[in-house]
Amino acid sequence: MEHFDLIIRGGSVVLPSGETIADIGIKGGKIAKIAANLEGEADQEWNAAGRHVLPGMIDVHVHFSEPGREHWEGFTTGSAMMAAGGCTTFFDMPLNGIPSTVHTEALFDKARLGEEKSVVDFGLWGGLVPGNEEDLLPLAASGVIGFKAFLSTTGNKEFEAVDDMTLLTGMKKIAELGKVLALHSESAAITNWLKEEKEKAGLFSADDYLETRPIIAEVEAVERALYYSEITGCALHFVHISSAAAVSKIEEAKACGMNVTVETCPHYLLFNHNDLREKGTIAKCAPPLREADEQQRLIALLAAGKFDMLSSDHSPCPFDMKDPKDHNLFQAWGGISGGQFTLLSALELAMQHHIPLEKVAAWTASNPAERFGLSDRKGSIAVGMDADLAIVDLNEAFTVTEDNYYAKHKQSLYIGHTFPCSVTGTIVRGQIVVRGGEVMNAQPTGRWQKPVQAIVGDRELSAL
Incomplete structure (x- = not known):
């Protein structure tokens, strides 16, 4: 009789072709067998009857601020939070650490910290900023997922927005390296000018903030980036798009x-500008939450398959940065804390709008894995793949409280929100990290995940 390390029994397993009741046998961190009534014994068994088993989520867009700003969020609290939400791999953005991940020394330092502290697997973005164009090749060869740049002012002196010449030069190099450039796409000229006009007039309300970051600013930046992509051949990934x-x-x-x-984020789908009006700075982000009619358009686009993936854009900070002097909304940090809730949000939307769960698996796992070079091991439930699984209960509601939110700072737009479903288990490469909705006191076993190396011409990228 075949022996497994772990057998997940009787769950409704979400495959690309749909759902099927099956057992999953796991051995050596990999999925070894999928079958109805799997014959075999195991060191551990998990009865998943009545629950759904999805591929573990891959969140391609989080901001953990280590090193340098661990007091905002670090790998220890951040990875526990991701695990609690059914996420088995996250990609950390390059900008909020000190130093930012714009050269290989910073990359390797961040990777070391991640492997020392993370309870789930992770990838790392590199940055494109003015002056680091010569760092792109060594960063790519060292294993970054791709590169990130801003077309709007960042508010972060360690990671400045790109000017047009840097963007074009960087895109040409990134295309040569076979990598993807992720872009925060809002027009700096439009948003900065409108903000200055409001500040001159002493107008700092929620409505004023929304008016400084109009949809046209997003559209202009997206369109310009697409023109540059057409010239350079650079692959693009548009982050947190907020408008139809x-x-x-x-x-x-x-x-x-x-x-x-293109990705969007759950906060643009579950919330709208009324939440900024009513709840204040915990709902401030860039691009901003849109009006309710735009929110509905985004939901319709998601259901129609127009978004490739969902990501959290988890962007936390100490609460005093969300509570500036004189209650000036423009001075508050702009970011939503909510990395734990992306898979739950996707499931809520699927349940409300009768969307098949295989689409949820595509948005949250298989599409990210395919786009960013991890589909040889991540993103789907299949024999030979990493045993990265999220076990969810579609009949047990989950209300977000400070006690069950694992982030370092508990102030969040999601506090008080009730999801119609819950995450009951998270398994990373065969290791049980979450059971019964609780993060286990396991040793950090997260590994740095590097994409399959690109081929540039007839040479391996790592050999360039």
Whole structure:
């Protein structure tokens, strides 16, 4: 009789083709067998009857601020939070650490900290900023997922926005390296000018903030980036897109055969501008939460398959940065704390709008793995893949409280929100990290995940 390390029995397993009741046998951190009534014994068994088993989420967009700003969020608290939400791999953005991840020394230092502290696997983005164009090749060869740049002012002196010449030069190099450039796409000229006009007039309300970051600013930046991509051949990934008009531009580019993907975030789908009006700075982000009618358009686009993936854009800070003097909304840190809730949000939307769970698995796992070079081991439930699994209960509601939110800082737009479902288990490469909705006191076993190396011409990237 075959022996396994762990058998997950009787769950409704979400495969690309749909759901099926099956057992999953896990051995050596990999999925060894999937079968109905699997014959075999195991060191551990998990009865998943009545629950669904999805591929562990891959969140391609989080901001953990270690090293340098661990008091905002670090790998220890951040990875526990991700695990509690059914996430088995996250990609950390390059900008909020000190130093930012714009050269290999910073990359390797961050990777070391991640492997020392993270309870789930992780990838690391590199940055494109003015002056680091010569660092792109060594960063790519060292294993970054891709590169991130800002078209709007960052508010972070360690990671400045790109000017047009840096962007074009960087995109040409990134194309040569076979990598993807992720872009925060809002027009700096439009947003900065509108902000200055409001500040001169002493206007700092929620409505004033929304008016300084209009949809047209997002559309202009997306369109400009697409023109530059057409010139340079650079693959693009648009992060946290918040408007149907911007999606339309991206859809046009895809129809022309351009190498472009797009994500949105749960906070644009579950919340809207009324939450900024009512709840204040915990709902401030950039781009901003849109009006309710735009929120509904985004939900319709998600259901229609126009977004490639969902990500949290978890961007926390100490609460005093969200509570500036004189209650000036413009001075408050702009970011949503909510990395634990992306898979739950996707499931809520699927349940409300009758969306098949295999689409949820695509948004949260298989599409990210395919886009960023991890599909040889991550993103789907199949024999030979890493045993990264999220076990969820679609019949047990979950209300977010400070006690069950694992982030370092508990102030969040999601506090008080009730999801119609819950995450009961998270398994990373065969290791049980979450059971019964609780993060286990396991040793950090997260590993740095590097994408399959790109081929540039007829040479391996690592050999360049």
